[in-house]
Amino acid sequence: MKLVQKHLLKGTRVFEIADDSIHVRIRTLFKEEKSTVLLSMLNPEPTANGPWLEFHSRIKRHPLLTLYRDKPDSEAFARFVDELKRRAREEYDAFAGLRPGARSAGFAANSYEDPPEFGEPRKARGKPVSAESIDSSIRMLREHMDIAEIDTLLEALEALKAEPENESSFDRLVTAFDELGPRQGAVLTYAPYVTILLSDDPFGY
Numbered sequence: 262m263k264l265v266q267k268h269l270l271k272g273t274r275v276f277e278i279a280d281d282s283i284h285v286r287i288r289t290l291f292k293e294e295k296s297t298v299l300l301s302m303l304n305p306e307p308t309a310n311g312p313w314l315e316f317h318s319r320i321k322r323h324p325l326l327t328l329y330r331d332k333p334d335s336e337a338f339a340r341f342v343d344e345l346k347r348r349a350r351e352e353y354d355a356f357a358g359l360r361p362g363a364r365s366a367g368f369a370a371n372s373y374e375d376p377p378e379f380g381e382p383r384k385a386r387g388k389p390v391s392a393e394s395i396d397s398s399i400r401m402l403r404e405h406m407d408i409a410e411i412d413t414l415l416e417a418l419e420a421l422k423a424e425p426e427n428e429s430s431f432d433r434l435v436t437a438f439d440e441l442g443p444r445q446g447a448v449l450t451y452a453p454y455v456t457i458l459l460s461d462d463p464f465g466y
Contacts, residue, residue, distance in 0.1 A: 264341040266332040276328065278345060281352050283326065298325050300352035301456055302449060314342065319460040390425035398452035405451045410444060413437045435459060
């Protein structure tokens with residue numbers, strides 16, 4: 262599903278929902294920018310901000326998507342926003358393993374036929390923590406990313422895996438993720454369980 266928005270001064274914005282992501286292309290007179298956002302990262306409840314409608318990150322409270330309200334027309338805009346909200350919820354449920362056949366960022370190793378079993382619930386700020394899922398995340402990150410760029414995050418994940426109930430281990434993970442900057446998206450692609458750990462409400466909206 263695609264939404265095309267045009268503005269005399271700010272150029273053309275194209276938003277396209279495809280599989281587990283939304284692709285964004287912004288073209289102005291002088292440049293063109295492209296980006297991709299995982300739908301599971303989006304808070305499905307947008308925020309109105311003047312002429313804009315903003316979809317924020319579940320993890321960090323900043324907008325990942327900014328749309329002109331009611332463009333190209335109110336009906337087409339409403340249809341697109343409703344679909345985007347629905348898909349954001351579905352993809353997050355897939356990450357959390359809340360629906361049959363769920364997949365995590367396309368990696369079969371992290372998918373569930375049934376809701377995940379964490380065994381004895383262990384809590385990090387009220388969240389169940391699965392040492393097995395953390396271990397899987399660590400392996401995926403080591404396989405697909407430059408370890409030197411994420412060494413602090415890997416150390417934090419190892420600490421949380423060893424002590425899932427330790428509040429300081431969870432704080433260490435939050436700090437390490439915040440310091441990743443533009444590498445956050447890649448980390449969440451290969452380690453979607455981090456999304457669940459860091460979101461404010463991993464099993465609700």
